Amino acid sequence: MLRHLFTLIWNRKRANMLLISEVFFSFVVLFGVGAVLITIGKNYLAPHGFDYTDVWRLQVRAGQGQQMPRAQLDDVLRQVKALPGVRTVALTSGNMPFIFSTNNSTFGYEGNTALANVYDADDRYTDVMRLHLREGRWFEAADDASNHRPVVISQDLRETLFGKGPALGKIFTWSHHGPEATKPEDEFLVTGVVDNVRTANDFAAAEPGVWKRLLPHDTTSWETANVLVRVAPGQGGELQEKIARTVAGVTRQWTTEVRVMNDDRLSKRRYTLVPVVGLSIMGLFLIVNVALGLFGVLWYNISQRRAEIGLRRAMGATGASISRQFLGEMLVVTTLGVLGGLLLAVQFPLLGAFDLPAQPYMLAIAAATVAVYVITALCAWQPSRLAAGIHPAVALREE
Amino acid sequence: MENLLATPPDTRPQPPLNSPAAAETPVLQLTNIEKVYQTNTIETVALNRVNLTINRGEFVSIMGPSGCGKSTLLSLMGLLDEPTGGTIAIDGRAVTSYSDRELAGLRNLKIGFVFQSYHLINDLSVLDNVELPLLYRPSLSGKERRQRALAALDKVGLSARTRHFPGQLSGGQRQRVAIARALVGSPEIILADEPTGNLDSVMGEEIMDLLLGLNRQDGVTIVMVTHDEQQALKTKRLVRLFDGSQVG
Numbered sequence: 001m002l003r004h005l006f007t008l009i010w011n012r013k014r015a016n017m018l019l020i021s022e023v024f025f026s027f028v029v030l031f032g033v034g035a036v037l038i039t040i041g042k043n044y045l046a047p048h049g050f051d052y053t054d055v056w057r058l059q060v061r062a063g064q065g066q067q068m069p070r071a072q073l074d075d076v077l078r079q080v081k082a083l084p085g086v087r088t089v090a091l092t093s094g095n096m097p098f099i100f101s102t103n104n105s106t107f108g109y110e111g112n113t114a115l116a117n118v119y120d121a122d123d124r125y126t127d128v129m130r131l132h133l134r135e136g137r138w139f140e141a142a143d144d145a146s147n148h149r150p151v152v153i154s155q156d157l158r159e160t161l162f163g164k165g166p167a168l169g170k171i172f173t174w175s176h177h178g179p180e181a182t183k184p185e186d187e188f189l190v191t192g193v194v195d196n197v198r199t200a201n202d203f204a205a206a207e208p209g210v211w212k213r214l215l216p217h218d219t220t221s222w223e224t225a226n227v228l229v230r231v232a233p234g235q236g237g238e239l240q241e242k243i244a245r246t247v248a249g250v251t252r253q254w255t256t257e258v259r260v261m262n263d264d265r266l267s268k269r270r271y272t273l274v275p276v277v278g279l280s281i282m283g284l285f286l287i288v289n290v291a292l293g294l295f296g297v298l299w300y301n302i303s304q305r306r307a308e309i310g311l312r313r314a315m316g317a318t319g320a321s322i323s324r325q326f327l328g329e330m331l332v333v334t335t336l337g338v339l340g341g342l343l344l345a346v347q348f349p350l351l352g353a354f355d356l357p358a359q360p361y362m363l364a365i366a367a368a369t370v371a372v373y374v375i376t377a378l379c380a381w382q383p384s385r386l387a388a389g390i391h392p393a394v395a396l397r398e399e
Numbered sequence: 400m401e402n403l404l405a406t407p408p409d410t411r412p413q414p415p416l417n418s419p420a421a422a423e424t425p426v427l428q429l430t431n432i433e434k435v436y437q438t439n440t441i442e443t444v445a446l447n448r449v450n451l452t453i454n455r456g457e458f459v460s461i462m463g464p465s466g467c468g469k470s471t472l473l474s475l476m477g478l479l480d481e482p483t484g485g486t487i488a489i490d491g492r493a494v495t496s497y498s499d500r501e502l503a504g505l506r507n508l509k510i511g512f513v514f515q516s517y518h519l520i521n522d523l524s525v526l527d528n529v530e531l532p533l534l535y536r537p538s539l540s541g542k543e544r545r546q547r548a549l550a551a552l553d554k555v556g557l558s559a560r561t562r563h564f565p566g567q568l569s570g571g572q573r574q575r576v577a578i579a580r581a582l583v584g585s586p587e588i589i590l591a592d593e594p595t596g597n598l599d600s601v602m603g604e605e606i607m608d609l610l611l612g613l614n615r616q617d618g619v620t621i622v623m624v625t626h627d628e629q630q631a632l633k634t635k636r637l638v639r640l641f642d643g644s645q646v647g
Binding site: 318392393 | 470471474477479480499500503504506507508512514518520522523527531532534535536541580584
């Protein structure tokens with residue numbers, strides 16, 4: 001019977017081409033939407049690698065054209081830290097988690113290179129962010145004597161640069177194209193390795209990170225200081241005001257802005273979700289349209305093939321076998337469309353498209369295949385039942 | 400595909416198709432058959448207490464004016480429809496209470512159909528069209544089906560046209576394909592509904608000669624509905640219907 005179905009479909013290939021194309025495009029859309037949703041879902045379920053709760057982001061600005069002496073800044077940080085409700089404070093760079101600011105560079109070690117986010121971090125940074133240390137240690141006063149810039153790196157960067165070999169105590173630098181020598185401050189000494197971090201948004205994948213030590217006795221004057229503050233649970237606006245007043249108490253020229261990191265996270269999540277939701281809705285509409293199209297085409301097919309149905313009943317087909325034949329034809333057509341889609345979809349994991357691992361693609365292929373078969377089976381079910389119910393004597397008389 | 404016969408086919412010994420004993424064996428019996436079409440406002444009596452016995456090896460023609468119930472009677476004989484009253488028996492067994500599955504099995508094994516408008520599937524080759532009834536016999540292999548279809552086509556003189564499609568054939572050739580399809584399952588009875596109705600006189604004669612040959616030489620039982628008195632007179636028995644009743 002399967003051969004008979006293939007013969008019928010092949011001989012009606014022009015009529016079936018539209019159906020096969022519909023199935024193919026549905027598969028491709030479902031695969032695309034599926035791959036995006038599976039990837040962001042997988043990312044969402046992965047840990048961030050740090051603790052953003054009860055962390056505030058404090059931005060202190062010296063004013064346009066003004067400089068901020070380090071000693072004065074340290075004084076501000078000391079006073080903020082002394083406030084009741086503040087657990088600890090840390091100085092960092094502007095590319096804090098969940099905001100639209102990034103700073104990345106390519107690093108190299110013995111031919112291995114990797115693009116990584118670069119964060120400035122002082123010795124108390126990890127107390128605020130609670131990064132998960134896997135190897136080594138965070139920065140400490142002993143690092144003052146180091147001839148190289150102490151850094152902590154994320155696990156993914158560690159794997160890229162050092163593979164399975166040891167990383168602690170290794171020195172790497174920027175990825176150079178030329179043979180010129182590097183300066184000592186551009187040579188990074190690995191003191192620790194932390195878990196992967198996801199700082200962009202809740203749905204983003206982990207990205208390699210390098211935390212460069214901010215020297216405590218650095219005399220550089222800044223225009224803007226970015227400070228992370230870990231507060232006691234339950235702190236709110238009152239403490240925010242106190243922090244602002246404390247900064248103003250040190251120097252009236254400086255301005256401050258205090259933001260809650262969790263608010264930044266939620267804001268970024270909404271911003272990220274908009275295109276994803278839009279894409280999903282578009283995909284859903286497309287699938288509904290395709291389903292209605294399939295339903296209509298099958299319904300029309302059956303009305304055009306009433307005489308054939310009557311004939312098959314006369315030749316010995318039961319109502320159930322007529323129903324199965326129509327379902328079978330639809331499943332064969334679906335298989336041809338899905339095979340075309342598969343041919344396209346498998347290129348993505350094979351070519352490592354968009355730097356994604358194969359797993360989300362394979363899951364998306366499986367999900368799209370199941371979804372297409374379910375949709376077509378559902379769409380074919382009612383028309384097939386209709387076909388089964390056609391009275392053979394009536395159908396044969398009609399022609 | 401499932402086994403279409405819930406009950407096993409009748410395997411009792413049957414007399415050879417063209418033996419004298421076979422002629423007296425009823426293959427199809429209709430007793431007090433009534434068929435009424437009922438709508439909300441109107442009741443139409445299509446058949447009224449028709450009694451008819453078809454013996455093995457007979458060639459019976461059914462005549463009557465349009466709308467007298469000829470095709471309805473043929474549909475009932477072919478188990479494509481259910482009578483409102485009366486009983487239909489195939490090989491002595493009443494089929495009144497048979498399920499859809501059992502009736503489909505009987506149609507497949509015992510009955511071959513030939514229609515006025517051929518009812519060939521245009522997207523299937525001649526060979527695939529002839530094979531069609533055998534697809535509903537899961538016990539047959541693909542090779543067996545093909546061999547039997549080729550033999551049936553040979554019998555109707557179309558063995559050179561197996562790869563053609565119905566659209567490439569003349570009306571007479573299409574009807575020959577339909578006859579081959581009716582023959583392929585070796586049914587006990589062929590029901591032909593105006594088999595020459597769509598053909599010119601020459602083609603019509605050809606088809607009639609073919610049916611007569613099948614009946615005389617192979618002993619195939621045939622019931623034919625026709626409007627053509629000349630062709631009806633060539634058959635062994637003529638049944639006349641008028642307004643749903645048997646009048647001769």
